[in-house]
Amino acid sequence: MSNFIYSLNATMPVFLVMVLGWWLKKINFLSDDFVSVADKLVFKVALPVLVFRDIAEADLTSDFNWKFVLFCFFGTCIFFGVTWLVAEIFIKDKSQIGSFVQGSFRGSAAILGIAFAQNIYGSSGLVPMMIVASIPLFNIFSVIVLIRSANAGEKDKRAVVKKTLKGIVTNPIIIGIFAGIPFALLKITFPSILEKSLNSVASLSTPLALITIGAGFSTGAALKKWKLASVASIIKLVLIPGIFLPIAVWMGFRNEELVALLILTGAPTTVSSYIMAKNMGNDSVLASSIVVETTLFSSITLTAIIFILKSCSLI
Secondary structure, three states, X not given: OHHHHHHHHHHHHHHHHHHHHHHHHHOOOOOHHHHHHHHHHXXXXXXXXXXXXXXHOOOHHHHOOHHHHHHHHHHHXXXXXXXXXXXXXXXXXXXXXXXXXXXXXXXXXXXXXXXXXXXXXXXXXXXXXXXXXHHHHHHHHHHHHHHHHOOOOHHHHHHHHHHHHHHHHOOHHHHHHHHHHHHHHOOOOOOHHHHXXXXXXHHHXXXXXXXXXXXXXXXXXXXXXXXXXXXXXXXXXXXXXXXHHHHHHHOOOOOHHHHHHHHHHHOOEOOHHHHHHHHOOOOHHHHHHHHHHHHHHHHHHHHHHHHHHHHOOOO
C-alpha cells in the first residue's frame, strides 16, 4: 500500500495542476493572451534558467554518464524508426502517417520530465542529460516524418524545414543546458544574490508550465479521430516504455536514471507536436487527438509504472 501511495504522490500532483489550468480556462479566468504569454515565458525564460542552474551546480566530472546518454540517443532512434516502419505498412491514408508517428514517439520530456523528477527527488536529476541526448532528435525526426506525409507545396515545406532546423540550434532549453556546462566544469560558484535570483525564476517553470498545458486543452474536434489516436497512445504510453524500461533495468540503470528514462519513453505527447503538424500541412486533428488521449491516460500508466518500479526497489 505504501508503494501505491508513493506512486500517487509522484504523479497526481502534476496532473492536478494541469486540471487546475484547464478549469481556470474553462471558467474564463485565464485568457488566451495570458496562456500564450505564459507559455513563452516558461519555454524561453523560466525552464532554460532551471536547467542552466541544475547543470551549472552539477559535478559533471563524476555525474556525467555516457552510458545513460548513449542509451537515450540510440533508444530514441530505434523507437522512432520502428514506429515509422509500422505506420508505413499498416496506415492506408499516407497523409496521417506524419501526425501518427510524431505523436507515437515524441513525448513532453522537458516539462513533465523535470516536473516528475522534482516531485520525486527535489531536483531535475538526470533529465537535462536525457534532454541533450533526445530533444534534438525529437525535432529532427519530426521534421523528416512530417515532410514525408505533408500536403503542403515543396516551397512551403522547405521554408518550414529551415525554420525548424534553426529552432533546434536556437532552442532556449538546449542553450540553457550548454550554457551551464562551463560553469559546472570550472566549478564556478554563484554569489548569493545571483543564486537566489536564479532560484526565483526557476521556481516559476514547473507550476506555470503545467497550468498552461492544462489551459491549452481543446477537446471536441480533437476526439474525432480517437481510434487511430488510441493506437498511437498505446504505443507511446505502453509499448515503448514496456520494451525499453526492462532493457534499461537489465543494463543496470536505477533511481534517477530510470525516472528520466520513464519520462523519455512514457511521457504524454508534447503539445508542440500539434503546432508542427498543422504548420507542415499534416493531419492536425489527429495530432490534437493524440495529445489529448496521451495526456489523459498517462496519469494512469505513469502511476502504474512508478508503482511497479518502486515495488521492485528500482527507484
